[in-house]
Amino acid sequence: xxxxxxxxxxxxxxxxxxCGLRLTAQRRVVAETLExxxxxxxxxxxxxxxxxxxxxxxxxxxxxxxxQFHQLGVVREITLDDGPxxxxxxAGQRHQHLICERCGTVRDVxxxxxxxxxxxxxxxxxxxxVEVVFRGLCPACAAGSRETSDHD
Numbered sequence: 001x002x003x004x005x006x007x008x009x010x011x012x013x014x015x016x017x018x019c020g021l022r023l024t025a026q027r028r029v030v031a032e033t034l035e036x037x038x039x040x041x042x043x044x045x046x047x048x049x050x051x052x053x054x055x056x057x058x059x060x061x062x063x064x065x066x067x068q069f070h071q072l073g074v075v076r077e078i079t080l081d082d083g084p085x086x087x088x089x090x091a092g093q094r095h096q097h098l099i100c101e102r103c104g105t106v107r108d109v110x111x112x113x114x115x116x117x118x119x120x121x122x123x124x125x126x127x128x129x130v131e132v133v134f135r136g137l138c139p140a141c142a143a144g145s146r147e148t149s150d151h152d
Contacts, residue, residue, distance in 0.1 A: 040086035
């Protein structure tokens, strides 16, 4: 069961309810861990944060729950470079990602203007998704690089 194109304005918990998913304590904690997070967490980061709230939750439950959320289409799996999968709770809204090259923080951005590939440049491909990644330094890393520029 896939939910209709969800948007960030509808909470992740509400999107899960609309899919008919029973919200167990474990599912709720995983969803709430992702909800409102503007950085995209790895499964291990979700597990670490979830155990702080629900100590008895297992690593396997967190991984299985994230996979289930992805299968339902309410969370998007993203893989950047060679790093681990990250989970994007903003699955229903078209957006791109801004990544800090130093600490790996990933944030959603909605650039102005359309990002499109003209038909003549598609070489016969049927384009299903577009992934544009903006890279740079987050404010904290940029401030740190100014302080340690002599050491780089």
